[in-house]
Amino acid sequence: MTNGPALVSILRQGSYLIASIHTALDDSQMIRFQEDLIQRIGHHRSRGVIIDVAALDVLDSFGSRTLRNIAEMARLRGALTVIVGIQPDVAFAMVELGMGTGSVYTALDLEEGLAYLDGHLPTSTRVSHTVATRRP
Amino acid sequence: MDESATGSGELSADFPTLDRHDEDELLPQLVAHLREHRTKLRQEWASRIQDSLLLHAMTPQEMAVETTSVYDNYVEVLETGSVEALQHYARDLSERIIPRGVETHEVVGIVLLLRDVLARSLFEKYQQDFALLNRVLDAYEPAANRIANTVAVSFVDERERVIRQQQDAIRELSTPVLPVRERLLILPIIGVLDAERARQLTEQLLTGIRTHRAKVVVIDITGAPDVDEAVANHLVQTVDASRLMGASVIITGLSPEIAQTLVTIGVDLSKMNTIGDLQGGLEEAERLLGYTVTRQESSGE
Numbered sequence: 001m002t003n004g005p006a007l008v009s010i011l012r013q014g015s016y017l018i019a020s021i022h023t024a025l026d027d028s029q030m031i032r033f034q035e036d037l038i039q040r041i042g043h044h045r046s047r048g049v050i051i052d053v054a055a056l057d058v059l060d061s062f063g064s065r066t067l068r069n070i071a072e073m074a075r076l077r078g079a080l081t082v083i084v085g086i087q088p089d090v091a092f093a094m095v096e097l098g099m100g101t102g103s104v105y106t107a108l109d110l111e112e113g114l115a116y117l118d119g120h121l122p123t124s125t126r127v128s129h130t131v132a133t134r135r136p
Numbered sequence: 137m138d139e140s141a142t143g144s145g146e147l148s149a150d151f152p153t154l155d156r157h158d159e160d161e162l163l164p165q166l167v168a169h170l171r172e173h174r175t176k177l178r179q180e181w182a183s184r185i186q187d188s189l190l191l192h193a194m195t196p197q198e199m200a201v202e203t204t205s206v207y208d209n210y211v212e213v214l215e216t217g218s219v220e221a222l223q224h225y226a227r228d229l230s231e232r233i234i235p236r237g238v239e240t241h242e243v244v245g246i247v248l249l250l251r252d253v254l255a256r257s258l259f260e261k262y263q264q265d266f267a268l269l270n271r272v273l274d275a276y277e278p279a280a281n282r283i284a285n286t287v288a289v290s291f292v293d294e295r296e297r298v299i300r301q302q303q304d305a306i307r308e309l310s311t312p313v314l315p316v317r318e319r320l321l322i323l324p325i326i327g328v329l330d331a332e333r334a335r336q337l338t339e340q341l342l343t344g345i346r347t348h349r350a351k352v353v354v355i356d357i358t359g360a361p362d363v364d365e366a367v368a369n370h371l372v373q374t375v376d377a378s379r380l381m382g383a384s385v386i387i388t389g390l391s392p393e394i395a396q397t398l399v400t401i402g403v404d405l406s407k408m409n410t411i412g413d414l415q416g417g418l419e420e421a422e423r424l425l426g427y428t429v430t431r432q433e434s435s436g437e
Contacts, residue, residue, distance in 0.1 A: 096373060100379075106382050
């Protein structure tokens with residue numbers, strides 16, 4: 001299943017990677033996504049990763065564990081990860097099933113995630129152009 | 137007359153139809169007797185009520201009015217055998233006296249007292265003729281029991297209706313999610329938090345976070361009288377779920393009782409950000425969001 005079209009778009013935005021999951025992934029697709037993403041962090045020398053799960057209306061335990069793993073792997077590769085766009089129902093279901101995101105930071109949406117990364121990365125790596133953040 | 141009456145009285149135990157006939161004959165007599173001695177019996181009843189220390193929530197005038205109408209209703213039911221009017225009256229009465237704090241045992245007590253007072257007057261009247269007394273009581277007791285039953289049931293029904301209404305009212309007290317400033321929500325919780333309401337609250341809060349793009353939420357539980365373990369755990373889950381959506385939650389207004397309960401039953405609240413009162417919570421939230429509120433010198437005059 002490592003072949004075939006990628007089901008997650010991973011976009012580079014300056015020194016950040018933005019991965020949007022558009023559809024529910026099965027376990028092997030999730031692993032494929034993990035491999036792709038970790039590889040691209042090194043490739044692009046990214047300092048921040050945003051995983052957008054806004055399109056998901058379910059997130060199973062394997063999925064959330066993989067997201068936690070990705071965050072930890074990304075940290076080892078030198079990038080800070082934010083998970084954004086968890087839907088209300090998904091959020092509560094995750095908590096009820098005891099599968100939070102651990103120490104991974106979560107934000108409401110992409111905009112918030114970018115704002116968080118901007119605030120938590122050293123200034124030299126910040127994206128100071130093109131990104132539409134709403135900073136006062 | 138006495139002879140035949142005794143005969144049918146003996147038979148009545150075996151043949152309820154004859155009893156019915158007996159009742160038809162004796163109840164009008166009985167009613168006439170009760171009507172005749174209305175004032176005396178009513179007063180006796182009222183003084184027995186006072187002796188028993190019942191209905192102390194009512195003034196003597198109210199007592200006089202109510203006892204008169206209860207007495208008249210009672211006699212009327214004995215006469216007509218229809219409890220519908222009494223039911224209506226009892227419901228009406230209950231509606232008036234429940235808010236005054238009249239208890240179920242008092243209502244049942246006064247009706248049983250009246251039953252007793254009237255029975256005693258019948259003893260007195262028929263004490264010469266024991267057989268007739270028996271038959272009169274045979275006719276009187278089922279009717280009297282039915283009345284006592286009706287009044288008690290009406291009272292309890294009314295009471296339950298009030299309780300149901302109040303429960304609905306509490307349930308319908310919405311849990312509003314209020315935006316106070318940009319990205320700051322407050323969620324005041326008033327009234328009992330049961331599992332159902334807690335679920336509703338979570339749903340509204342999480343949806344509210346998304347709609348208002350909230351970053352900080354202050355949940356104020358000053359108005360919640362009690363929190364049990366299930367609800368406390370639900371609150372913890374709500375806080376975690378809010379965090380997953382990128383909002384941090386501040387809980388305010390934990391009463392001394394709730395604080396002690398939560399620690400005693402061992403709910404893990406170490407991850408919860410709690411602040412004493414709503415004012416402190418709002419200040420902390422404003423700090424988190426980078427607001428500074430300053431008072432203008434000239435304002436307030």
